[in-house]
Amino acid sequence: MTATKGLEGIIAAQSSICSIVDGVLCYGGINVDELAEKASFEEVVYLLWNGKLPNRSQLDELNKNLGENAAVPKEVIDSIRSYPQGVHPMAILRTAVSLLGLYDQEAQDMSAEANLRKSIRLMAQTPTIVAAYARIRKGLEPVDPDPKMSLAENFLYMLTGEKPSETAIKAFNTALILHADHELNASTFAARVTVATLTDIYSGIVSAIGTLKGPLHGGANEAVAAMLAEIGSLENVEPYIRHALDNKQKIMGFGHRVYKNGDPRAKWLREMSKALTKQVGKEELYQMSVKIEEMVTSEKGLLPNVDFYSASVYTALGLESDLFTPIFAISRMSGWTAHIMEQYENNRLIRPRAEYTGPVNQHYIPIDQR
The missing domain is CATH 1.10.230.10 (Cytochrome P450-Terp, domain 2)
Structure with a gap:
């Protein structure tokens, strides 16, 4: 066995979620150019989770579920208030998402139906956490999410408390689509490796956030x-x-x-x-x-x-630079959860081998002879 540095060129999994073939990025077989031009981010979320675009009633149902689940438990917001000053927002997000798992009564329910419900909550609550922290660190009160707004509009609204312009909403919606998934990138791979042990979805997402935090990935x-x-x-x-x-x-x-x-x-x-x-x-x-x-x-x-x-x-858009990677995480939550659910559906523990490069034929030497 010969190692490939960084696993470059290695096919490590099969997936029907996202493809990159000859430089063309597709979600569920649809070119990202089409989606960026025509779709809402919520349509893309549904596509990544279900392998097809939603019809009107399916999209309405998803929007309703996302709106109803956007509020974050008070205990999580109170915890964010207690975090030390000067901490990177990705560390805040990593910790807050881990806390969400403590307050989710379905956290240990591994059924497909429960994991979809948890994916909806994670998708809905991540923007609320990022926006809340952005305000709390400035001494401002968090703005409650508006269940009638889209994910893009709601996030910009929760940052300022003011309705954003249509240009800003459209631009942010497109940015969310473009960052939604990217095949087996580092954070997605980390999430799949984690949940392949059959741990819970929150553990997988925390692994992904920690991976995205690095400057060679999301930073x-x-x-x-x-x-x-x-x-x-x-x-x-x-x-x-x-x-x-x-x-x-x-x-x-x-x-x-x-x-x-x-x-x-x-x-x-x-x-x-x-x-x-x-x-x-x-x-x-x-x-x-x-x-x-x-x-x-x-x-x-x-x-x-x-x-x-x-x-x-x-x-x-008026966003502070240290919020850029958490915003990346808001978008990529759609892809992470899609890959986690796919991993659960056809799971096998991910356990590669390493090419050994250390010494051989060594023997134990008594401590007084070393």
Whole structure:
């Protein structure tokens, strides 16, 4: 047996949820371009969970269930108030989601019906947790979710207490769709490995959140936002990027292990960045991003991935950069729960082997002879 570093190129599971073939990303066989253009995020959630798009009554039922389950137990909100200042929001989310499992009476019910109900609650409550923490750390009271709003609109509403613009809702809905699932990425794989032991769904989601927290996975768009802030202006882009390239420094938001000819999601976020930054008077953010892309692509041959333009999109929406990865988690909750339910349906403990590289033919030496 020979190891492949990072399991690159290894087929580790079969799945009918999401595919990436010849650089084309599909959910349930539907090109993500079609979904980004035409679908609501709730339709995509249903698609990932059921393998087909919902009809009107099925979508209405899902929307109703999501709205009715968006409120978070008071004990979880009270716990968030007690968390120390300065903690990364992904650590907050990881802990709060774990707490949700303590207050869910069905947490240990492993039936398919109970796991679907838990998936609905997780999908509905994750935006509420992120928005509540965003306000609590500023000394503000959380805004209760509105059961009549879509997931995209409700999250933006709970952040500010004000109804967001249609442009903001549409942009955020599209961003949620683009981040919803991505085949067997690191956090999804972590979730499937966890629940393959037949532990509960909350344990699987906590594993996924902990994995997404890393800068090589979900934290990349936050790093892009930090880079844009450090550059500061369009005129500083060229010397900054030139210095980074000359010193072989990694520029976040470029390249992807799966996509060799560009991330298909990036073009959508690029257009959203252009429109949103213009609407809010922050066009320089988009212009800086375009200049960075031109330089990195020209010099390194690397194309932007989903994280690169999402940084300027979320900044234009008024979101703080350390909330970018929790927002990623809000979207990816749809894919994580879909993969967990699929794993439960046809489960086998995931237990790969390792290529041993240590010493051989060793013997025990008494301690006074060492």
